Amino acid sequence: MPLIEGRVWKFGDHVNTDVIFPGKYTYTISEPADMARHAMEDADPEFAQKVRAGDIVVAGENFGCGSSREQAVICLKAAGVAAIVAKSFARIYYRNAINQGLPIVQCPEAVDAIESGDRVAIDLNAGVLEHAGNRYRFAPLPPEVSEILAAGGLVEYVKRKKGG
Amino acid sequence: MGQTLAEKILAQKAGRSAVVPGEIVTVEPDVAMSHDNAAAIAKSFAAMGVQRVWDPARLVIILDHAVPAPTAEHAENHRRIRQFVREQGIGNFYDIGHGVCHTVMCERAHARPGRLIVGSDSHTPTQGALGAFAAGIGRTEMAAVWALGSIWLRVPPTLRVVLTGRLPHYVAAKDIALRVLAMIGPAGADYRAVEFAGDLIPHLTIEDRMVLCNLTAEMGAKTGLVPPDAATREWLTARLGKTDVDSDFLLPDPDASYERTLVLDVGDLEPQVAAPHSPANGRPVGELAGTPIDQVFLGSCAGGMLGDLRTAARLMKGRRIAPATRMIVVPASAEIWRRALDEGLLAALAEAGAVIANPGCGPCLGAHQGILAAGERCLSTANRNFRGRMGNRDSEIYLAGAAVAATTALAGKIADPRQ
Numbered sequence: 001m002p003l004i005e006g007r008v009w010k011f012g013d014h015v016n017t018d019v020i021f022p023g024k025y026t027y028t029i030s031e032p033a034d035m036a037r038h039a040m041e042d043a044d045p046e047f048a049q050k051v052r053a054g055d056i057v058v059a060g061e062n063f064g065c066g067s068s069r070e071q072a073v074i075c076l077k078a079a080g081v082a083a084i085v086a087k088s089f090a091r092i093y094y095r096n097a098i099n100q101g102l103p104i105v106q107c108p109e110a111v112d113a114i115e116s117g118d119r120v121a122i123d124l125n126a127g128v129l130e131h132a133g134n135r136y137r138f139a140p141l142p143p144e145v146s147e148i149l150a151a152g153g154l155v156e157y158v159k160r161k162k163g164g
Numbered sequence: 165m166g167q168t169l170a171e172k173i174l175a176q177k178a179g180r181s182a183v184v185p186g187e188i189v190t191v192e193p194d195v196a197m198s199h200d201n202a203a204a205i206a207k208s209f210a211a212m213g214v215q216r217v218w219d220p221a222r223l224v225i226i227l228d229h230a231v232p233a234p235t236a237e238h239a240e241n242h243r244r245i246r247q248f249v250r251e252q253g254i255g256n257f258y259d260i261g262h263g264v265c266h267t268v269m270c271e272r273a274h275a276r277p278g279r280l281i282v283g284s285d286s287h288t289p290t291q292g293a294l295g296a297f298a299a300g301i302g303r304t305e306m307a308a309v310w311a312l313g314s315i316w317l318r319v320p321p322t323l324r325v326v327l328t329g330r331l332p333h334y335v336a337a338k339d340i341a342l343r344v345l346a347m348i349g350p351a352g353a354d355y356r357a358v359e360f361a362g363d364l365i366p367h368l369t370i371e372d373r374m375v376l377c378n379l380t381a382e383m384g385a386k387t388g389l390v391p392p393d394a395a396t397r398e399w400l401t402a403r404l405g406k407t408d409v410d411s412d413f414l415l416p417d418p419d420a421s422y423e424r425t426l427v428l429d430v431g432d433l434e435p436q437v438a439a440p441h442s443p444a445n446g447r448p449v450g451e452l453a454g455t456p457i458d459q460v461f462l463g464s465c466a467g468g469m470l471g472d473l474r475t476a477a478r479l480m481k482g483r484r485i486a487p488a489t490r491m492i493v494v495p496a497s498a499e500i501w502r503r504a505l506d507e508g509l510l511a512a513l514a515e516a517g518a519v520i521a522n523p524g525c526g527p528c529l530g531a532h533q534g535i536l537a538a539g540e541r542c543l544s545t546a547n548r549n550f551r552g553r554m555g556n557r558d559s560e561i562y563l564a565g566a567a568v569a570a571t572t573a574l575a576g577k578i579a580d581p582r583q
Binding site: 014016018019022023024026027028030041042061062065066067068069070073088090091092095096099100142144145153154155157158159161162 | 188190200201204208211212213214229230235237238241284285286300301302303304305307308311312316350351354355384386442529530531535548550551552553555557
């Protein structure tokens with residue numbers, strides 16, 4: 001995994017999947033690029049226009065709670081978000097992010113210090129997040145899980161496993 | 165050392181005598197359930213380069229989210245699912261009109277004690293009402309289950325919720341669930357199993373247990389479970405016949421180790437209402453009484469049960485809903501719809517001025533059948549009141565049980581059914 005370095009969009013606690021990707025679009029929009037245009041629509045209506053490739057989303061507790069809709073991961077990835085850092089993740093969102101190959105970092109110590117517009121650097125292999133001259137450590141993913149992320153997501157992982 | 169019900173089920177599926185919280189097991193699910201998102205799952209499945217699903221008999225697909233199709237896009241989505249079902253020979257396919265997937269899974273006994281169920285819907289824990297370990301997963305993950313027939317799961321620690329006492333009049337399972345959710349918060353059971361216990365449980369119907377387990381999803385839980393008992397046996401026997409129901413059910417050990425135990429005496433519980441924009445914002449109805457309401461939604465896998473319709477019909481029979489308020493009733497399943505018809509409940513609700521719709525998810529997720537306008541307020545018996553959930557960012561959703569919903573429809577504002 002390469003070093004990830006980018007500009008921060010900061011959100012609060014319990015950011016749910018309905019505000020990340022509203023349910024009314026779940027069966028009418030199917031292309032990732034179209035999903036990206038609605039990313040975070042009901043949390044910050046300006047996000048989708050202003051987000052740039054390589055940006056990093058930073059949030060508080062329980063990021064991605066609510067629906068199991070995977071579009072809530074895909075829309076952020078397609079919008080160019082390079083990683084999500086949070087104090088904690090809702091469990092289905094955590095799995096969906098790994099399955100889509102979107103790096104997620106659970107690092108509660110770092111979150112409070114980070115503000116929107118700041119720059120952070122993340123080394124997934126070393127388990128280190130750098131911000132404003134401070135280094136924060138986070139636990140690496142378990143091997144069963146990092147294998148999927150390393151394959152670039154679950155589709156590629158299954159393809160390899162089935163020898164396809 | 166003893167094990168909780170969640171640990172016992174995962175240990176059995178992993179072929180082990182015991183598992184401990186935190187460890188990862190790779191297991192084969194007994195049932196893999198999906199709904200209108202099956203077309204998107206089929207697309208990921210095809211991208212994996214796999215031709216046939218691992219076991220067609222273990223797949224269940226139930227169309228419920230936007231039924232009948234409200235747009236051409238939804239219609240195309242349904243068409244693709246029907247085609248996939250034919251190609252793969254999936255027998256357990258429930259087309260539009262059967263009801264919300266979780267309710268149908270319990271009614272058709274796909275959910276059973278000791279089973280491991282994965283569903284591509286966040287409210288899959290509902291099915292733990294029958295003593296199954298039922299967890300929600302995403303679409304790509306479901307495609308991988310279809311391809312591989314296995315999934316990695318981290319064994320969750322168990323939070324035990326002990327319910328004691330007897331429910332007062334006009335207080336029901338929904339009020340218990342909203343109260344527990346308010347007590348522990350929207351991440352209060354994150355990554356955890358929630359096991360219900362206590363002397364109230366034998367007095368709760370399977371429908372009540374579905375509501376309790378349903379709302380564990382809003383607590384962040386991986387699954388919610390009610391250990392099976394006589395009511396479970398009765399429910400299954402009525403649906404499967406006596407010979408197809410296991411003689412012994414998997415139960416938690418008496419000396420099981422729980423991460424935390426929460427005790428709630430329901431004897432003095434008041435009807436609850438969760439204010440916008442979180443289901444964890446529950447408070448006694450009196451604190452929100454008088455709030456004007458434009459639309460009441462009685463329905464969903466958390467509030468469209470037969471018991472809910474009976475409660476509402478009893479309160480509304482012979483009366484009219486407030487002139488400036490509309491009410492939409494969506495029975496959770498076809499079985500409930502037909503019984504409500506036979507019992508005269510639908511007639512009582514329709515005569516009171518409610519719109520009766522077909523079984524399914526209804527307006528819960530903002531796709532159709534009752535989307536809100538900007539500035540409107542809805543009181544809903546569903547499970548989620550996130551901003552924008554019912555299709556409009558600038559609307560408000562209040563969550564409650566059927567008694568509060570009925571009284572509110574009559575009053576045109578949030579009202580206490582006990583008054």
